[in-house]
Amino acid sequence: MYIIVLLISLFNLDNKIYFTRDNIDKYDPALVLAGIAEHECYDLSLIERHLIMEAMWNRVIDNYNNNGYTLKDQLLAPKQHTGLFKYNPKQFCFDFNNDRHLQNYQMAVNIINNHERLTNRCIYYWAGDCDKNTSHYRFVLSNKLEGFNTRQIFR
Numbered sequence: 001m002y003i004i005v006l007l008i009s010l011f012n013l014d015n016k017i018y019f020t021r022d023n024i025d026k027y028d029p030a031l032v033l034a035g036i037a038e039h040e041c042y043d044l045s046l047i048e049r050h051l052i053m054e055a056m057w058n059r060v061i062d063n064y065n066n067n068g069y070t071l072k073d074q075l076l077a078p079k080q081h082t083g084l085f086k087y088n089p090k091q092f093c094f095d096f097n098n099d100r101h102l103q104n105y106q107m108a109v110n111i112i113n114n115h116e117r118l119t120n121r122c123i124y125y126w127a128g129d130c131d132k133n134t135s136h137y138r139f140v141l142s143n144k145l146e147g148f149n150t151r152q153i154f155r
Helices: 002-011 030-043 046-061 071-075 098-111 135-140
Strands: 015-019 094-095
Touching: 030 046, 030 071, 030 094, 030 098, 046 071, 046 098, 094 098
Parallel strands: none
Antiparallel strands: 015 094
């Protein structure tokens, strides 16, 4: 995987990838997962970044809601993950010169290869403070993952 990252960085002159609806299937899934973690919890703990990527990858491998077996399928499914493209889309990125992005990438590789899971149950959802007044937040809270001290909640 590191060879892929190195090759992409060599051909990407500004060393930064901005993910869009049109290009997410052109990149290594680990890069996209790392970008999702950056967008969803750039200022949060390593554990929360890991749980976000774990939840997203669970959706892919389980064909969550019959949306498909690729990140693109899951990300572009109706009423799913619209915030990635709507709210701070420039934050949905991967920067080869950023240590946190590289750390996210390594976690994503480990998640994809099924080597590193933090939970003993399959999680699919997360919600943060910005969701507090929504039915989604109440839904996630109703069966939240216990045992993790995080700002976001996971289900």
